[in-house]
Amino acid sequence: MDTRRALERLIAERGEDYAGLSRLIGRNAAYIQQFIKRGTPKVLAEEDRRLLARYFDVPEAMLGGPTAEPERGGDHVEVPLLAVGASAGPGALPDDERPRAHIAFDRKWLRAMVAGDVEQASIIRVEGDSMVPTLADGDEILVDGSDAADRLRDGIYVLRADDALIVKRLAVNPAARTVTIRSDNPAYPEWPDCDLSAVNIVGRVVWTGRRLV
Structure with a gap:
């Protein structure tokens, strides 16, 4: 089954609509309909395909992606735990952004969490209380470095301001x-x-972990 027929069938089976799916992937309202009915574009962009496959919970191969993902290190990805904090307060200076440890995540789980390349994920410690109750001092946050200014939308992000790292909610x-x-x-x-051009986005916060005491 070709990509267009597969996508059209998924839309019909799930009761979705073309315009809503187009907006979901950040495209104009007619994008999906033009792809299916007119063959424009000829193939889905990699990021569009990934978002649609994740939304419908189907393999990317069904929508024109590769039939198998390259192993690149096996079933787990070692995400660096950076030796810096992202301040939920006045601002943490990133004196040393080298990894102080690595935490292994299941590759499939991590791919479901991040928007793009899993190798651009990192873990940073939260410092301060300005994001309470969502994030507390000492929390570890998973930052998706592949999901930054080019796909900016409402959510929690790590920003760089005057050589300091801060974690804030953006609208x-x-x-x-x-x-x-x-x-x-x-x-x-x-x-x-x-001004959007003046905001330096490091990445989107997609997950948090904390120690229970």
Whole structure:
């Protein structure tokens, strides 16, 4: 079954619509319909294919991807735990961004968590209380370095500001090309309407772990 027929069948079986799926992958509302009905584009872009396969929970091969993923190290990926903190407060200076340890994650689990290349994932420690109750001081956060400024949307990100790392919640205004930088702790101020070009995005926070005491 070719890619277009497979995608059309999935849409019909799941009760989805073309416009909604197009918006899901960040495209214009007619994108999926044009792909299926008109053959434009000829093939799905790699990132579009990955997002659709993940959404429908099907192998990428069904949508035109490779039939098997290269092993690249087997069933696990060693994600670096960096010797820096991302401040949920005034800002942590990244004096040493070399890994101080590595944590092994199941490759399939990690691919489901990150948007792109699993090799661009890293783990950073949270410092401070400005993101309480979502993130607490000492939490370890998984940062997807492949999901940064080019796919920016509402969510929690690690930013670099004046050589300091901070972790904040971003609310994007695509029409004005501005972003509001917020803390989840209401005791901290927000920075509204910041120019997108002035915000240095390190990556999106996709998972957190903490020690129970």
